[in-house]
Amino acid sequence: MIASANVPRLEMSGVRKRFGATVALDGVDLLVRPGEVHALIGENGAGKSTLMKVLSGALPADDGQMLLDGRPYRPAGPLDARRHGIAMIYQELNLAPHLTVEENVMLGIEDTVLGFLRRAPMRQRVTAALAQLHHPDIRPDVRVRDLSLGAQQLVEVARALAADARIILMDEPTSSLTRADVTHLFDLIRRLRDRGVSVVYISHFLEEVQRVADRFTVLRDGRVTGSGSVADTPTSRIIEMMVGRRLEEMFPRVPHAIGGPALCLEKLSGEPIPTDVSLTLHHGEILGVAGLIGAGRTELVRTVFGLAPVRSGRIRVLAVRGPETIDAGAAPARRLAQGIGMLSEDRKAEGLALPMSVADNITLSRLGAVGFAGLLSLRRQREAARRWIDRLDIRTQGPEQALWHLSGGNQQKVAFARLLHHDADVLLLDEPTRGIDVGAKVQIFRLIGELAAAGKAVLFVSSYLPELLGVCDRIAVMSRGRLVAVRPAAGWSEESIMAAATGGSS
């Protein structure tokens, strides 16, 4: 490591990036010192990923300066960034599962003579890199697909080490790790820091940030809203920097009364997860579901709604519409007829038909309400759509506008409008606030509260703990396909949820 401690490892100033009319980065400054763990914090869509893509050469900046160890740095592409010693570890692992650890670590930086691999020096570099991981399972000849998720994450780190990285960027590295793996990763990050490597750590789990980071920078809507030392800044202050308003304004409480059961899951198991989930959702209740990625939250929702097969167990539906039913799985069409609606986590690919109009998307699950015997009344369809556009304050030129012209928040409101048009009694919401701006989030939180007040039962899946704690009546935590605990929201904290989700005792 070459630089003296006074010269920052990385200095970004006034970095701008826009996509069409959307400003993703609006003059961002970031300063990372050698041998520090710097947390980059912000909600989804704040610009963290864009900033990291600019830094790792995947996107060119429109404007602004970058200095690496005091020298101007302007990467021509990801390979160029890698040559400058910048390594990116993405949230989704970028490993070739059929290749061995060694082949993965050296991928793209193979040591060759006339196209032939020089095996001995490569093996040396890989062994040196792996030695720093302190992990017994990770040997050069093991195939990556045979390793656990946590170990695969470490192989990514080894790849960065083998390339002599000066800065390692980690994008939410713990989102799929068990508690033991997280501890292992944090130990490794601290050892790297002590050797002078700078780590930029992206996360929205503030508890993790406090455990591992030295300093932080908060991004909101493409701007820096604060930075400082982690030890000197209270968590509530960081959250306010993230959301741009006081916490009580962020999560408006709508008073609602909890009624009788609406949906009972009895030892429900899917293919391959969830496993043995028993849960009762009441009318007028907002029930949060927390857990790591891959813990089975989305699978649970899809199994209930009939988009994924039921292996065993039963589902009891006591929605207002129709008689009480018990079954072992049914098609989405039947669930919709029973008054159950689902909001998909993947808005673009599954939740909405983007090429179609606002009106079509709102009325699609219940076209019968705006027509007769398979024929549609375009006038009634427009009127129905207009009602929901006004009610939910959807910013659109009109019901006929194609959905891809709308912003993420307005698209999500259209997805909600479909559930409302369908008049569903039980709402299964999978990550309803993913990738939308703060203003739209507040509106959606209030809407969820109003729905509960109207007696609807809401199942609210989210990866973002503050919103679960701020909105829900009860919170259930899932881990490895199983439901590990259900408690009133007041009985949880971010730390205890993470502990339960990562497999510790609750």
Next chain:
Amino acid sequence: MTTLERTAAPILFTMIYWLIAWNDSAIGWLAAVLYLPLLGLVMLLRGRERRLLVALFLIILALAGVYQLKAGIEAHTVATERAVRLARAGEPVEPVPGRSHFIREQENNFLKTRTFRSTSNQTVAVGIAAMGMTLVIISGGIDLSVGSVMALTCVMTAWCLKAGAAPVPAVLAGIALGGLCGLFNAAMITRLRVVPFIATLGMWGIARGLAKGIASEQKIDAPAGWLGEHVVVFQPKPAWLLVSPGVWTTLVLAAIVWAILRYTALGRYIFAIGSSEATARLCGIRVERIKLYLYTIAGLCTGLAGVMQFCRLTVGDPTTAIGAELDVIAAVVIGGGSLSGGEGSVFGSIIGALIMAFLRVGCDQVGVPTWVQEMIIGGVIVLAVALDQWRHRRMAGTR
């Protein structure tokens, strides 16, 4: 939409119409009567459809212009050669006027209603099949079996007539067989989970083989009766029909399919499946059942197209319509259909079919060799889709 497009369409339309009326006085008064309603129709259309129509007019105008130039130059050459010959023979020679005079003097045969009639007749089979293909492509699928199924239904109709059936049952048998092929396609796609490309590629072979089997690898000569004399003919009877009943059938079918797409839940479901099958499932749409319906409807359209082919040929030819599926797909794609689904329009597909037909006929009239024609049509297909992609990127960029 730009002001240019808004004004260019009616102006071009007026010019074309005026040229027709001027060149063929028999139809002149009708042009005058129909002018306003047709202009209204053009103004009703939006965006891509109006652009396509403008493109069609430009192609027709360009071909007409080229035709007139070519004919004028040829006439000039003939006159000059004649003058030279006469002068050599020592006879008195009048001065030959300039080329522009001959070009002006040329009567523009290309724009005569004759050309429109023969072109529209050639479009009938492709146009009808394109209606079914429009549905399939909007749903995100593809049907490669169209040409083969057309041959099969063409042969089937002929076979029925030869066996002594009356024309109406023979036609119905042909259409029904097309529907059956479509149903079979849908069964392969939804039950066996074979992707549409492969399933219909299978049907492409099966139907062609079956057609040859039924016809014993020969053309079936059948008493076509009024089917051959009235349906797809150059001079329609009664004369007030202007174009053949086959063309009218195409237009009526287009109206029906347009209404299905716009005014029925089925139409909305087809668009939804093509836009995103996952979304359709999430909204409780029975995706398999809808696919069954739409491939069957497409099969019925193809069956009708095969019957029209028989009416035009008046024999059951098992080797007819080879490669027609590609013409049909090209028509839909030029008309704005996207092979990734969710997009396409009836009107666009009709215009797409017309654009290809006019390019062929126009090139023939102008004397462009067939191999150049094929290259031109290939280029037009790529150009049309490239323009559409460019438009998409621009729209995504301004979001």
